[in-house]
Amino acid sequence: MSQKQEVxxxxxxxxxxxxxxxxxxxxxxxxxxxxxxxxMGCSGSGKSTLLRxxxxxxxxxxxxxxxxxxxxxxxxxxxxxEVKKGFGMLFQYSALLDSLxxxxxxxxxxxxxxxxxxxxxxxxxxxKLSLVGLKGYEKHYPxxxxxxxxxxxxxxxxxxxxxxxxxxxxxTSGLDPVVGxxxxxxxxDLSSKLLITSVVVTHDMQSVFNIADRVAMIxxxxxxxxxxxxxxxxxxxxxxxxFINGRPEGPIDFFKEDIGIIEALGL
Amino acid sequence: MVSRLGRIAIETVRAISGVIKLFLEILYxxxxxxxxxxxxxxxxxxxxxxxxxxxxxxxVFFVTLFTGIVLAMQSAYQLQKMGAVLYIASLVxxxxxxxxxxxxxxxxxxxxxxxxxxxxxxxxKVSEQIEALDTMAIxxxxxxxxxxxxxxxxxxxxxxxxxxxxxxxGGFLVGTNSLNINADLYMQTTYKYLELRDxxxxxxxxxxxxxxxxxxxxxxGLNTKGGAxxxxxxTTKSVVVSFxxxxxxxxxxxxxxxxxxx
Numbered sequence: 001m002s003q004k005q006e007v008x009x010x011x012x013x014x015x016x017x018x019x020x021x022x023x024x025x026x027x028x029x030x031x032x033x034x035x036x037x038x039x040m041g042c043s044g045s046g047k048s049t050l051l052r053x054x055x056x057x058x059x060x061x062x063x064x065x066x067x068x069x070x071x072x073x074x075x076x077x078x079x080x081x082e083v084k085k086g087f088g089m090l091f092q093y094s095a096l097l098d099s100l101x102x103x104x105x106x107x108x109x110x111x112x113x114x115x116x117x118x119x120x121x122x123x124x125x126x127x128k129l130s131l132v133g134l135k136g137y138e139k140h141y142p143x144x145x146x147x148x149x150x151x152x153x154x155x156x157x158x159x160x161x162x163x164x165x166x167x168x169x170x171x172t173s174g175l176d177p178v179v180g181x182x183x184x185x186x187x188x189d190l191s192s193k194l195l196i197t198s199v200v201v202t203h204d205m206q207s208v209f210n211i212a213d214r215v216a217m218i219x220x221x222x223x224x225x226x227x228x229x230x231x232x233x234x235x236x237x238x239x240x241x242x243f244i245n246g247r248p249e250g251p252i253d254f255f256k257e258d259i260g261i262i263e264a265l266g267l
Numbered sequence: 268m269v270s271r272l273g274r275i276a277i278e279t280v281r282a283i284s285g286v287i288k289l290f291l292e293i294l295y296x297x298x299x300x301x302x303x304x305x306x307x308x309x310x311x312x313x314x315x316x317x318x319x320x321x322x323x324x325x326x327v328f329f330v331t332l333f334t335g336i337v338l339a340m341q342s343a344y345q346l347q348k349m350g351a352v353l354y355i356a357s358l359v360x361x362x363x364x365x366x367x368x369x370x371x372x373x374x375x376x377x378x379x380x381x382x383x384x385x386x387x388x389x390x391x392k393v394s395e396q397i398e399a400l401d402t403m404a405i406x407x408x409x410x411x412x413x414x415x416x417x418x419x420x421x422x423x424x425x426x427x428x429x430x431x432x433x434x435x436x437g438g439f440l441v442g443t444n445s446l447n448i449n450a451d452l453y454m455q456t457t458y459k460y461l462e463l464r465d466x467x468x469x470x471x472x473x474x475x476x477x478x479x480x481x482x483x484x485x486x487x488g489l490n491t492k493g494g495a496x497x498x499x500x501x502t503t504k505s506v507v508v509s510f511x512x513x514x515x516x517x518x519x520x521x522x523x524x525x526x527x528x529x
Contacts, residue, residue, distance in 0.1 A: 108405070109404075
């Protein structure tokens with residue numbers, strides 16, 4: 001964790017419903033500068049919705065979300081664009097543009113938001129690619145590289161503008177354990193080397209305890225636990241214990257619970 | 268039953284307002300974007316122009332060529348009885364320029380290009396690429412819809428002119444070969460009766476059709492929901508809706524031209 005204990009992201013009593021169904025219910029927490037903050041929960045618990053709320057893709061029905069002091073739930077879309085330039089995001093399926101090469105994908109935010117000359121952009125691309133260990137893949141198209149590589153290119157794109165916050169949506173899902181470990185290490189490196197604040201949404205328990213400084217557990221749209229990685233591990237909270245041990249019996253009843261349809265559809 | 272009708276009505280109103288909103292957003296980026304230092308992407312406009320225009324040349328050429336041939340033969344069947352075979356030249360030219368070439372070109376392009384817009388943008392939507400653009404503070408409408416719109420707006424009229432020429436050429440082939448009209452006489456008759464306003468009215472139609480195809484293709488693509496099946500649905504819907512709207516617009520524009528004597 002960094003030296004200064006500055007709050008960069010702050011959620012205050014955030015609620016969000018889709019078609020009358022409450023997906024996020026009165027969630028509040030603060031994320032401190034430089035830390036790696038993990039949000040975990042079952043599929044359909046609302047954790048991806050929470051991430052979308054923080055990135056400004058959707059706006060909350062109630063409550064406020066502050067990013068570096070700016071209330072992104074109330075500002076105009078122009079101001080929101082300015083806030084968006086200050087963070088990067090790694091998507092679950094990388095979301096690289098298929099029609100562009102690796103190089104062009106990483107260049108995209110640089111060309112859109114800066115007036116840098118092309119040769120400077122080339123240097124930045126080289127730098128970002130070597131940071132994720134993919135030097136020499138500039139001219140490849142996303143369809144020509146593996147899923148793990150695509151994730152790393154997505155990460156290089158997310159940090160192209162040198163953001164101080166990076167959001168990760170299920171960074172290790174769909175990857176083999178080794179590549180998953182590589183991604184985890186990258187996440188850790190980025191936060192320790194570049195002092196980036198990381199917000200990770202995942203249900204991969206191995207990954208959680210590998211990278212997390214603090215962990216929040218979401219169940220049915222509500223915050224059921226929050227603490228440092230060790231506190232969570234030692235927590236007596238039955239939800240947390242069931243989740244981290246992957247037990248089918250417990251307070252999280254999968255068969256009775258209707259899984260959030262919106263979440264399941266990825267909306 | 269009533270509730271189903273109600274739902275269809277609501278969906279239709281929502282779609283219409285969505286298309287109008289998209290149109291206004293595109294116009295906003297074209298007109299006001301440059302003042303904010305956000306120019307449309309020249310590179311992607313040219314790329315789309317090649318895809319929309321150049322790659323459609325062959326199919327437009329053949330469709331209108333054969334239409335010209337068929338039109339000449341069908342009218343010869345009637346005109347021969349009256350001994351007015353020579354007038355095939357003007358009949359083919361005028362009906363092609365005013366009506367058939369703009370409409371057929373638009374239908375071909377709606378099938379080829381409008382569907383491709385919907386499929387491409389739809390795939391980008393369901394694979395989070397649109398959301399990624401949004402998260403990078405890059406407006407998807409400016410980045411994706413504007414180049415397609417601009418390219419189609421300029422290329423469809425060009426294709427229509429090509430269609431006019433190749434259709435007239437088709438009529439010329441029939442007239443000079445099987446109806447034994449002198450080639451010079453055929454072209455003279457064409458020039459004599461074909462007026463600039465005939466060509467213009469066809470071109471005005473094609474500008475309108477271009478707007479329809481681009482808007483429907485991009486709207487369906489950007490509003491795709493639910494995976495591969497959703498992309499398929501969006502693609503089909505873009506073609507069906509474009510076809511209906513093209514014919515409807517053609518009907519309205521023809522009526523306007525007819526009654527205002529353009």
